[in-house]
Amino acid sequence: MRLPERVTVYEVGPRDGLQNEKAIVPVEVKAEFIERLEDAGHRVIEATSFVHPAWVPQLADAEQLLAAISRKPGIRYPVLVPNDRGLDRALANGVDEIAIFASATETFANKNLNRTLDSQFEMFEPVVARALEHDVKVRAYVSMVFGDPWEGRTPAEQVVRVGTRLLDLGCHELSLGDTIGVGTPGQAADLIGAFPDPARLAVHFHDTYGQALANTLAALQAGVTVIDASTGGIGGCPYAESATGNLATEDLVWMLHGLGIETGLDLDKLVATSVWLAERLGRPSPSRVVQALADKDTPDAER
Amino acid sequence: MRLPERVTVYEVGPRDGLQNEKAIVPVEVKAEFIERLEDAGHRVIEATSFVHPAWVPQLADAEQLLAAISRKPGIRYPVLVPNDRGLDRALANGVDEIAIFASATETFANKNLNRTLDSQFEMFEPVVARALEHDVKVRAYVSMVFGDPWEGRTPAEQVVRVGTRLLDLGCHELSLGDTIGVGTPGQAADLIGAFPDPARLAVHFHDTYGQALANTLAALQAGVTVIDASTGGIGGCPYAESATGNLATEDLVWMLHGLGIETGLDLDKLVATSVWLAERLGRPSPSRVVQALADKDTPDAER
Numbered sequence: 287m288r289l290p291e292r293v294t295v296y297e298v299g300p301r302d303g304l305q306n307e308k309a310i311v312p313v314e315v316k317a318e319f320i321e322r323l324e325d326a327g328h329r330v331i332e333a334t335s336f337v338h339p340a341w342v343p344q345l346a347d348a349e350q351l352l353a354a355i356s357r358k359p360g361i362r363y364p365v366l367v368p369n370d371r372g373l374d375r376a377l378a379n380g381v382d383e384i385a386i387f388a389s390a391t392e393t394f395a396n397k398n399l400n401r402t403l404d405s406q407f408e409m410f411e412p413v414v415a416r417a418l419e420h421d422v423k424v425r426a427y428v429s430m431v432f433g434d435p436w437e438g439r440t441p442a443e444q445v446v447r448v449g450t451r452l453l454d455l456g457c458h459e460l461s462l463g464d465t466i467g468v469g470t471p472g473q474a475a476d477l478i479g480a481f482p483d484p485a486r487l488a489v490h491f492h493d494t495y496g497q498a499l500a501n502t503l504a505a506l507q508a509g510v511t512v513i514d515a516s517t518g519g520i521g522g523c524p525y526a527e528s529a530t531g532n533l534a535t536e537d538l539v540w541m542l543h544g545l546g547i548e549t550g551l552d553l554d555k556l557v558a559t560s561v562w563l564a565e566r567l568g569r570p571s572p573s574r575v576v577q578a579l580a581d582k583d584t585p586d587a588e589r
Numbered sequence: 590m591r592l593p594e595r596v597t598v599y600e601v602g603p604r605d606g607l608q609n610e611k612a613i614v615p616v617e618v619k620a621e622f623i624e625r626l627e628d629a630g631h632r633v634i635e636a637t638s639f640v641h642p643a644w645v646p647q648l649a650d651a652e653q654l655l656a657a658i659s660r661k662p663g664i665r666y667p668v669l670v671p672n673d674r675g676l677d678r679a680l681a682n683g684v685d686e687i688a689i690f691a692s693a694t695e696t697f698a699n700k701n702l703n704r705t706l707d708s709q710f711e712m713f714e715p716v717v718a719r720a721l722e723h724d725v726k727v728r729a730y731v732s733m734v735f736g737d738p739w740e741g742r743t744p745a746e747q748v749v750r751v752g753t754r755l756l757d758l759g760c761h762e763l764s765l766g767d768t769i770g771v772g773t774p775g776q777a778a779d780l781i782g783a784f785p786d787p788a789r790l791a792v793h794f795h796d797t798y799g800q801a802l803a804n805t806l807a808a809l810q811a812g813v814t815v816i817d818a819s820t821g822g823i824g825g826c827p828y829a830e831s832a833t834g835n836l837a838t839e840d841l842v843w844m845l846h847g848l849g850i851e852t853g854l855d856l857d858k859l860v861a862t863s864v865w866l867a868e869r870l871g872r873p874s875p876s877r878v879v880q881a882l883a884d885k886d887t888p889d890a891e892r
Contacts, residue, residue: 470848493877494877497847503806537800541799544772
């Protein structure tokens with residue numbers, strides 16, 4: 287099995303994981319969350335978002351959070367930036383890496399960004415150009431890469447076209463997002479193979495249909511070495527009892543370490559962080575690994 | 590990606606899925622469960638077990654269940670048989686395929702079978718010989734193939750030694766079971782590759798650490814075409830709120846169909862069966878696919 291020796295886990299919990307939580311998480315808890323992730327070995331932590339507070343009230347405290355954490359050398363703290371105004375806020379707060387969020391489908395571009403598939407670039411171009419002028423790195427998400435709820439399956443050529451334009455703008459990394467979690471490993475392999483260089487790709491899989499880890503294995507085999515994941519699997523659907531959406535960092539790390547792939551992460555500390563966070567969110571973690579390891583009273587043989 | 594064109598899903602729900610349920614499921618419900626599985630396209634359904642009723646009270650109605658269902662031509666209904674006495678019962682009830690359950694580790698052989706790794710064969714040999722004399726096919730499970738809770742990692746050579754002895758006895762199929770769900774895809778590929786012929790192997794993965802589907806992908810790539818799974822993911826740990834253990838048939842089928850692999854199964858009917866069963870068990874299915882598809886009120890984009 288051809289696999290990388292080392293993988294970077296791109297942790298999205300503080301932003302993507304928390305953004306749909308209805309009850310506002312205090313900024314002190316968010317800051318402690320990020321400190322715990324640093325302590326567990328994370329070197330890339332998407333910290334928050336500069337979207338308009340009316341859209342995502344949970345992350346309205348982005349400035350306060352960035353002031354509350356001490357950003358450490360060697361650790362990246364990218365922040366989601368939707369537009370020019372978001373970039374102003376990022377620059378004013380000394381952010382040195384941002385992430386922008388594009389759509390691979392016409393309908394989602396319209397619903398999420400109020401743009402067409404093509405006109406979304408009019409929004410991104412000045413943001414990326416100005417970020418690069420300020421030596422701010424830009425990661426680009428492409429969402430709905432395998433399908434969306436309205437158009438069905440997304441053609442790989444369309445994802446490649448959108449993704450290539452984003453890379454050509456100067457984005458250093460493209461994160462391919464299966465936002466509704468419908469994709470399977472063959473689609474993952476095919477899509478990655480349709481890009482000229484897997485070294486500039488990351489994958490962002492959702493576990494809605496249980497496929498995230500199998501898709502990740504296919505992505506690793508196709509040469510991808512940056513995997514997005516969320517502490518304890520938080521995020522995704524805010525309505526389900528134990529919301530499942532993002533691939534859980536712990537489930538990913540269990541597989542990576544089992545495959546002998548280095549991550550620099552301490553699984554026990556990750557699980558402890560998820561247990562701690564679950565108490566604060568008042569809901570058990572949907573991660574299988576967290577459920578298995580947090581419940582030490584259950585003998586292994588019964589699991 | 591090298592993959593088979595067709596896969597046989599070996600459905601273990603009625604036996605492995607139900608065996609740990611504390612509240613006794615009425616025999617009529619079990620019979621309807623099996624009929625629903627047939628209607629969804631299953632052609633191999635492990636129906637029940639002839640273990641001593643004191644060990645597994647839930648399956649004490651094995652004779653009544655076999656009398657209650659009409660066994661259809663072209664569908665296999667293997668029954669678990671632990672020993673000579675179990676085989677007597679199987680033969681008396683016209684069973685034409687049995688499954689035996691071996692251990693790959695010394696400690697589990699001792700705890701589960703009260704035998705040593707070697708002496709378990711003294712129990713299996715006469716059972717298999719007598720079954721074959723009666724034209725009854727025998728499937729063999731090997732459990733704890735990647736590790737057990739007492740000895741840590743199971744050496745692949747040890748699994749191959751146990752498995753080869755079982756095949757040499759005349760078992761037609763060997764199901765490699767990761768009973769505690771600790772394995773990762775590299776181990777799956779290595780273990781399968783250590784056997785001379787993947788055509789005689791099946792895999793039985795547990796989702797305790799979220800690895801079952803990724804391990805299945807590795808098994809498919811290694812040439813295995815028989816995959817064990819349980820309706821809705823029932824079975825495994827009987828203590829957790831939404832018990833997770835066996836790979837959910839629906840999550841498996843979502844992946845297989847996405848990969849373009851034929852199964853003969855109707856996913857909608859499988860999901861409907863899991864929803865129906867969950868109501869009877871009084872507990873939601875742990876399958877991600879069942880959770881996603883059963884909850885039609887949630888817009889896809891929010892999942």
